[in-house]
Amino acid sequence: MNEKKYAALEKEISPKTPYLRNCIKAFLVGGTICLIGQFVALFYMTYFDFTERTSSNPTVSTMIFFAMLLTGFGFYKKIGQIGGAGGSVPITGFSNAVVSAAIEHKSEGYVLGVGGNMFKLAGSVILFGVFSAFVVALIKTILVKLGVVSW
Template identity: 70%
Template sequence: MNEQQYNTLKEQLTPQTPVFVNVLKAFGVGGIICSIGQAISYFYMIFFDFTEKTVGNPTVATMIFIAMLLTGLGYYRKLGQFAGAGSAVPVTGFGNAVISAAIEYRSEGFVLGVGGNMFKLAGSVILFGVVSAFFVALIKLILVSVGVASW
């Protein structure tokens, strides 16, 4: 069997990926997750007297908590298998990444297993998020101080 015959056979035996259906599922689930986040924001603004400027932190914390709870109960993996990238909406995907690593290494103990490996994937996200936020704030401070931009 030569390379061309092998490639022909491989294309015949490889199942076709339903790209359009996968994109629709990811878009739908990602949109639902974001809608839930918006509903939580409105809940905090109505019942706890937060403003639009102050509601972000409790909403993010609640979304991360929900994602971590669903990961611990095993539902977030099923959601990820169904929706693919749609379940990796940044906030809930972060919570899932942290808890997944903690669950995976819990047999090694709390300190070296869970504590040492919990931020393996999420640690880089935290690091680059903080560093990029620092540089953006520094650039904004410089632009404001020279009069190019205003607060």
């Protein structure tokens, strides 16, 4: 059996990836997480002196805290299994990546274990997050200069 034949056979046998179903699941799970985030923002606006703009910081922190608890109790991986990208793209996915790595390497000690491995997964998120933020800000600056949108 040569390489091509094997590839064809493998393609034939392996089940098809249900792209559409995955997309819908990710949309619903990600959307639900964002809906909860919206409620948290509304809570900060109603009961504290935060405006729509300033409420984003405490909202993000709260969502990270929720995801941290869910990861610690082992619920977040179930959400991730159902939602896929819907569970990993929002800020809660970032929190899950940090906390799960910290839990996993706890046995190796607090400094070299937790400290050294905490950002093993999340490091890429930070890098590409900063980079994409730069790109988005650049696009927005251009659009603002052209007068298409306002700040």
